[in-house]
Amino acid sequence: MNIAFIGGGNMGEAILGALIQKNICPPQNITVSEIKAERRTYLETSYGIKTTASNPDAIKSAEVVLLAIKPQNLPELSAELKGKLADKQLVISIIAGATLSKLSGGLAHKAVVRVMPNTPAMIGMGMSVWTALPSVSPAQKDQAKAILSAMGKEIYTGKETMLDAATAISGSGPAYFFLFMEGLEKAALEMGFTPEEASILVSQTAAGSAIYAGKSGLALTQLRKNVTSPGGTTAEAIKAFEEAGLEATIIKAAKAAFNRSVELGKG
Numbered sequence: 251m252n253i254a255f256i257g258g259g260n261m262g263e264a265i266l267g268a269l270i271q272k273n274i275c276p277p278q279n280i281t282v283s284e285i286k287a288e289r290r291t292y293l294e295t296s297y298g299i300k301t302t303a304s305n306p307d308a309i310k311s312a313e314v315v316l317l318a319i320k321p322q323n324l325p326e327l328s329a330e331l332k333g334k335l336a337d338k339q340l341v342i343s344i345i346a347g348a349t350l351s352k353l354s355g356g357l358a359h360k361a362v363v364r365v366m367p368n369t370p371a372m373i374g375m376g377m378s379v380w381t382a383l384p385s386v387s388p389a390q391k392d393q394a395k396a397i398l399s400a401m402g403k404e405i406y407t408g409k410e411t412m413l414d415a416a417t418a419i420s421g422s423g424p425a426y427f428f429l430f431m432e433g434l435e436k437a438a439l440e441m442g443f444t445p446e447e448a449s450i451l452v453s454q455t456a457a458g459s460a461i462y463a464g465k466s467g468l469a470l471t472q473l474r475k476n477v478t479s480p481g482g483t484t485a486e487a488i489k490a491f492e493e494a495g496l497e498a499t500i501i502k503a504a505k506a507a508f509n510r511s512v513e514l515g516k517g
């Protein structure tokens with residue numbers, strides 16, 4: 251598969267790295283169009299891919315064109331590529347809030363897939379939720395699925411509105427977990443651990459809890475109860491979280507992200 255990336259930032263790099271590592275696409279079949287010269291040099295030397303500063307050049311021989319630029323750069327890109335894509339070329343967009351209708355209208359192109367990935371794709375542990383216009387062929391859907399599977403787990407939805415929900419849960423979600431980890435790390439430092447020790451304690455506890463939750467087959471509430479001895483230490487911490495309204499705050503925060511995704515889609 252020949253694939254062109256428009257935008258070689260954090261997510262572009264995470265995706266192309268996964269494609270190379272999982273042998274979905276050899277480096278010589280990947281072209282990244284990127285406006286920053288230093289990013290082009292970095293990506294070329296790190297991954298052995300081709301780069302260009304020209305978006306029209308990048309898409310010329312690509313079967314798949316992956317849009318990995320920021321939402322604010324989309325109008326300019328759409329104007330540049332409008333009418334330049336052949337019917338058989340598949341566009342995959344990861345741009346938050348960019349709806350299928352906005353992408354399809356802006357590019358004058360019908361074969362469009364919209365994805366909400368997340369940054370753990372960097373290590374093959376990503377979560378992607380995706381949808382497609384009806385004109386995307388079954389073979390093109392298989393292509394999209396192969397790309398997303400290289401990055402981690404993927405879920406297809408026929409309802410585009412679920413992409414806003416996915417943005418609020420899995421797209422932005424890593425930042426919520428990192429925030430919680432930052433807090434726990436500060437507590438560890440205050441209790442006398444060195445920065446190295448605090449970092450290991452927090453990341454191993456987070457990774458162990460997440461993997462255990464996925465593998466144990468037990469409900470999250472049960473897993474939490476198993477740690478919480480009556481009258482013990484965890485119960486005191488949970489009481490403090492409950493008094494601060496942690497669960498309501500988490501739900502409020504996720505809904506704020508959802509609303510922002512809907513708003514970006516209207517803009």
Ligand SMILES: NC(=O)C1=CN([C@@H]2O[C@H](COP(=O)(O)OP(=O)(O)OC[C@H]3O[C@@H](n4cnc5c(N)ncnc54)[C@H](O)[C@@H]3O)[C@@H](O)[C@H]2O)C=CC1
Pocket residue numbers: 256257258259260261262283284285286289305318319320321323326327344345346347366367368369421422
């Ligand atoms: N960072 C995240 O956790 C997630 C981001 N996204 C979406 O992925 C997209 C990319 O995000 P990041 O990689 O974090 O951003 P980024 O800023 O790291 O990367 C964007 C890259 O595109 C380049 N660029 C800008 N305009 C361009 C143009 N006209 N032609 C070619 N290159 C251009 C920039 O120089 C930059 O290197 C965004 O739309 C975001 O909504 C989606 C899911 C998760």
Ligand SMILES: O=C(O)[C@@H]1CCC=N1
Pocket residue numbers: 346417421422
């Ligand atoms: O914050 C954002 O807008 C993007 C979308 C999901 C994660 N980062």
